[in-house]
Amino acid sequence: MATQLTPILTKFWDHPQSWTLATYEDNEGYQALKQALTMEPADLVQMAKDSGLRGRGGAGFPTGMKWGFLPPDDGGPRYLVVNADESEPGTCKDIPLMMAAPHFLIEGVAITSFAIGCNHAFIYVRGEVVHVYRRLLRAVEEAYAAGYLGKDIQGTGYDLDVTVHAGAGAYICGEETALLDSLEGRRGQPRLKPPFPAVAGLYARPTVVNNVESIASIPPILLHGSDWFADMGTEKSQGFGIFSLSGHVKYPGQYEAPLGITLRELIDMAGGMRDPSKKLKFWTPGGSSTPIFTDRHLDVPLDFESVAAEGSMLGTRALQIFDETVSVVRAVSRWIDFYKHESCGKCTPCREGTWWLAQVLERLEHGKGTPEDIDKLVDICDNILGRSFCALGDGATSPVTSAVKYFREEFEVGCHTPWWEAFPPEASTLFNQRSVKVNA
Template structure:
């Protein structure tokens, strides 16, 4: 095995009380903040750029460059908003990070806020994870008590308040402008861009919106240097990341490794496929990314290599499916999710996902009509690139890629239900509560 794990954010997750400030301080916690407060804010922005850190929320946009888009200070407020609205099927890295080591995020927010001139930062957390909300609130309280937040932080003259906001459970609020509308108390729907959040974001003020893992990666970069971070990963996809393995592997879980590791290596680390089974298909970046097959086991998991093969690295949510799983059944469940979560603001997504769901349900139950497969491709073509935000594009990805690699299963859906091709006692993933007799 050529690649080893690089535990940084996950280094002390197995500590009995990993989430406490005491444990965090025993593992270099807040040393980076002390160092950052001695630097010029512009140098911190430059360090983020030099490290090569790219957004860990899916799009992979350079983090330091996003900070640099803010206009010059004009005397008014500017904001940092952390997107913790993790809710895509299969994506499960930010919530475990907040549960196990929330102080990484808080220290990262303090450093980032100092770098961009922000005095009030927000965390937008998915409301259903009440246990994580309570833990994050407690972590913020601990940071205030020790002087890492509040007025005159560590005697530097820098002030910062953090507000933790619980959302109401809408997937669309993972889109950064819909998140900002929700945070302002309005219905969460994507905004027309431009203006972009860097110019007119929260309360129409300059705003940086970053993912949890992106901001949590800032303290190690400040503490150990940009060269340390860029020395991991690949030439254009630098650093480490949390890879979330779920599904039909022996040991599902979070594996923190350099970008560029392959699924073959990760499956080996996870104890291989579950006994007696083989890999059939998998998602490299969550359910909104085009699926891969066993032919892609050795594709380096970095932004460029995955894109070259026709998919996206996304959130590194690696959902693993073996040969007992019906592709049509799995894709139908994802399609139902995207249809349900469409905000309805734009016609291509609102109407397109509705009809994708109808056709997928027909094929799933062996009731397909002549031309259904071609109609799926046609609908996807009319959604892709025409929706108001990326939700529409993401809804098409599993459908088109599944047809590309497993067209014969869709053809079988014309006459045969999925549960006859893949009996429920064999297909355990995505099983509905009530199966046909």
Template sequence: MSTELAPVLSAHWDAERSWTLETYLANGGYEGLRAALAQPAADVVQTVKDSGLRGRGGAGFPTGMKWGFLPAPDGGPRYLVVNADESEPGTCKDIPLMLATPQTLVEGVAITSYAIGCHHAFIYVRGEVLHVYRRLLKAVEEAYAAGFLGKDVLGSGFDLDVTVHAGAGAYICGEETALLDSLEGLRGQPRLKPPFPAVAGLYARPTVVNNVESVASVPQIVARGASWFTSMGTERSAGHGLFSLSGHVTRPGQYEAPLGITLRELLDMAGGVREGHELKFWTPGGSSTPIFTAEHLDVPLDYESVAAAGSMLGTRALQIFDETTSVVRAVTRWTEFYAHESCGKCTPCREGTYWLKQVLRRLEAGQGTQGDIDTLLDTCDNILGRAFCALGDGATSCITSAVQYFREEFDAGMHTPASELFPPARSALFDYPPRTRAAALVGAGAGGH
């Protein structure tokens, strides 16, 4: 396993005005689209299949295979929808990608649309990230003006329109069918499957839903070839990926490396856990994946190895926590998020996350009662596999794994508040001086402004 980084998507993030079409073209932009348009669409699909690219949004489903699930053309429209609704705690790779080099995504959209026979693609982005939304709009505008989108793209006879849609900020809309409902103007709630989006997706037409990083990886695969992509990563988890390190790490940020790299190697590059502290637990794929501990430092970060170790690679959101952190407090915060973001459509998730939150709050406050831990695990068991979508399953993952590795902290919640065992000030990353009431009022814009 190579410990070298593999800057592909992030190669030009530090270029001057990296988000402009001019800079993108100066660094080889749209060569992939030109190569794609010069060959049959079926060959583009086959290239992506041969590359072994797997969905970078969490599930890791083979991207080319997903494209191949579309039924044969019937004369009606088919759609590409890019899921840019990044919102899980700890997950922060797609937003910086769209902020730094949005044209990478736009080119990927054009190639993917050509490959699947789509003439109208949608990018569904979180409305709260207004700076990203504006940057995408500008990137699409520039691509239209340069002939990379619109009628007769680059003289190929292929037409493509792209719509950038701002969502209203619901985590559930990251689930592909809830996203489609939201895009249609409906309340964002998961649909019953089957039918799957490939058969009846947006406006009941065949639809491919792909993550930002998945689509943005396509241009380089087409331009450089499938063998270039498979030269990185592992046999079943090919290619490169963005690993987002956050929390108690010396140099947090995005580290683009071949799949199969370990957290130990990434931490070496990131300067290790913050000075004077040691690793306690971490998430390999965001807050919806079972947590790992220091004993998992050398688990290869690929889909198969992480699964074999009892978790999921997910979105490669590596949240790092040192020994000053209360596991109970961290899990409680995550659970509060999932309870708040539950769409309420199914009983296991709607009621289950509510009660998980209540029990965890008791334990965090040191007011747990006998049987609370068993109640937590029993409630998780009643949610897992029984919820309408993966939100319910994800909400249980951090709890069951935390109890597995740190049960003694949950037992302590029967008599001692987490704030006494693990004072929050010790785990804080930033040390702000106490604020006076007058300073707080000024900061809030008081005084007639």
């Protein structure tokens, strides 16, 4: 195999008590923080830039550059906010990371806060994952008790408080400015930019918003060096990342590997397809809001540039694998139902567009569509893309337009045949109560 796994953040997930402070300290835990507290904050920012670490939340923006956008210190507070509102369908890397090894995140928060001059950091967790919320609260308690958080950390005079905040379960709060509004106690809706959070974020103060995995990667980078991290991955997409495989593979789960690995390699690591007699049909490279790929993309390097060159986005590396028993129309229809439900309603293109996409897809799913419906789907997407207030609307168009591009004939079948009649008998096991009611 050309590319091997690189267990770093996942190194001791199989330990019987991987989440405890004792286990973390046995695996180089908080050594990076002790080193960071002896350094100049500007050097830590430069370290993040030199490493080539790009945001692991989906956009891939250089992490060190984002830290560097903060204006000069004016004596007022500045904040670090960790976006732990993992809501993208298919994305499941941050939640297991926080469950299995929360201290990676806590130590990363402490180092990053020191680097940007922050004395109060926030971790915004998706509200439904109560077990993760409790585990983070316990990890923060342990860090306070051990002197890694609180007043006069490690006798250096540096103070840091960390607040773990549970959101109310809205997908839109994964957008950084909607998250900030929610954190301030308001309805979670995206803000107009500029000003950007680096200038006027939480409580209108300079704020850095980073993803869980981005922040958790900081301690290993500091401990082992920027060059160590930059040597992994590709020239422009450096380092390692957690790839989440779900769907029709034998061993779904988290696979930590250098960026640039291919899906073919990852499927081999996952034991192949769940049913070897069924071929790969389509997959998402970065969650449901990225354009889908097909079996012809098995050897595309999974890095930001290569995936973009093929017309999709690496996103959160949520690799949802679907074999030939799955109806593309039905899968896309389920995703659009989600986006319709999660639209905050602030802008017309997203609010109205996702509603109409859902109606048209439901007709095609149940064999009641028309040839004009297929073109109507593309037309609606064209009127959403680039016109919605935030990226939710844009993301909702991605699975639709890419599905029509690669599987138009399946949409054409939806003009006269329900999805469950167009697929093998085993597909009927996916036939849910909603379909029965609609068909009746």
